Amino acid sequence: MTDLITRLRTWSHARHAAPASDLMDEAADEIERLNKLRDEDGVAMSALIAGYQRLQAACIDGLQG
Numbered sequence: 001m002t003d004l005i006t007r008l009r010t011w012s013h014a015r016h017a018a019p020a021s022d023l024m025d026e027a028a029d030e031i032e033r034l035n036k037l038r039d040e041d042g043v044a045m046s047a048l049i050a051g052y053q054r055l056q057a058a059c060i061d062g063l064q065g
Contacts (some may be wrong), residue, residue: 004023004026004027004030007023008023008027011023
């Protein structure tokens with residue numbers, strides 16, 4: 001990841017930089033990967049919050065069997 005960041009920054013400031021289609025593809029792949037992780041984390045966090053809310057309700061309202 002750090003290598004990608006360094007390469008993007010170097011390319012963006014180079015006066016006579018070569019075309020960077022491969023670099024842009026790699027950056028796009030990384031963005032897609034991070035978006036997928038964010039979505040997966042959102043699903044996991046929703047499940048965690050739902051479980052917490054059930055436990056909270058059980059503590060306040062009493063356990064129901």
